[in-house]
Amino acid sequence: MLKSLKAATAMALIAAVVAGWSVKSANAEGKFACEPGETYAMNVMVSSHPYWVPVFEGFKQAAKSLGCEAVFTGTPEYDITKQIASFEQEVVKKPKGILLHPMQADPFIEPINKAIESGISITTFAADSPKSKRTAYITSDNVAEAKFAADEIVKVLGEKGEYAVLENPGQSNHDLRVTALVDYMGTTHPGMKLVARQATNQDSNAAYQAVSAMLQANPNLGALWIPEAGSAEGAVAAVLAAKKKVLILHADITPATLEQIKQGNIHMAINPNQGIQGFMGFINTFLGAHPDLSDPFNDYKVSGFNPMQIPSMDNGFAVITKDNADSFDLNTYMKGR
The missing domain is CATH 3.40.50.2300 (Response regulator)
Incomplete structure (x- = not known):
């Protein structure tokens, strides 16, 4: 009974403080709006x-x-x-x-x-x-994005296999997407082996060359993780040219990679809202x-x-697949704006 009384008293005190703070806040200087020309x-x-x-x-x-x-x-x-x-x-x-x-x-x-x-x-x-x-x-959350991608790769390919990553060193979010996936794979899915890692710096041509070389050196390559969409454009072109079956996941989205998702050539994109x-x-x-x-x-x-x-x-972030790709069409989004 005493405990309940103390709790009730405490709640009343908190309510009074909050009420007083709210009144003061309402009278605070400034307003939640811009001045003309701001x-x-x-x-x-x-x-x-x-x-x-x-x-x-x-x-x-x-x-x-x-x-x-x-x-x-x-x-x-x-x-x-x-x-x-x-x-x-x-x-x-x-x-x-x-x-x-x-x-x-x-x-x-x-x-x-x-x-x-x-x-x-x-x-x-x-x-x-x-x-x-x-x-x-x-x-x-770039770490959450990377973990989601890693788990998806394992979900599709199984606990053992080979994967590679492309990189854009120096840009913090891209760096984190790559390092987090590699670290998470190593600790959570040790049967997945990182066989190649190449900086392509958002350059689709560099990505095409890098992935072409990866496919030649690693005929059992099963998956690619790419921290941005520009390199993904070159990567999917290289996989298609080599007539290989490689699971491609990337972060962000462009109209070009969206089209590849619709066609089933890219497995999914993980896209910030x-x-x-x-x-x-x-x-x-x-x-x-x-x-x-x-x-x-x-x-x-x-x-x-x-x-x-x-x-x-x-x-x-949103996960873009063939099933919901139409919702991420930029031309549709921009109509009437």
Whole structure:
């Protein structure tokens, strides 16, 4: 009886505190909306890549709902120096915030920190620069993606077999997708043997050459795991040219690999929820630019850091197979937008 009374009293106290906090929050300075002309940018490398399209659509949807302006920026090249230059050019324009996909982590530390020091909110997405002062990072769980792919390979091929991976060294999410799968295979499915590992750097031609050589050197190759879609385009072409039967799984999606999935030449793609990534990427960037919207229970007032810290947010991922491929048609998605 005493225990129940104490619990009831505690609950009443918590309710009173929460009620008081809610009233105070409602009267806090600022509003969950943009001032006229308030602008947010999204910055990427290889700006023509179809991956960015649904991400930016989600970014724009969130911006519109808050009365903000949204712009898309970046560089058409896969070149870290040029992406940093495009990012710094955007910083000069003084947007309120930038949602950034850093091609590489460490080279972006100083540019990100300088942007933040100038009063610009920075959120990273899909790839990170964790040593920088960015306030938020949104991505799919790359380790979970890799484990799902590994388990699927074993589910189809059995506990013993040969597999290979293609790589894009230096891009954090791609690195994690590869290393996590290799490590997980080694500990959970030791009967699966890694027989080849080649950097193709999102280049379909390099992937074609690499996979052609792998097939010649490893006639029993049963599966390929690829951390992005560009290399998957070359890989499937090489497998088809060699008239081999190889289980191909890759992360992300392009119209070309989607078509190969529909035809049954690629087993599946594991694709981040791009629209959610863009939508929540914007929200996190907006919150980083408006820390006055919250008075969190921490030491930000004495330490001086931005209280809107979100070290990692998982936007989830979808599994694309022949059965649901039509739902991921980019042309259909973009109709009427």
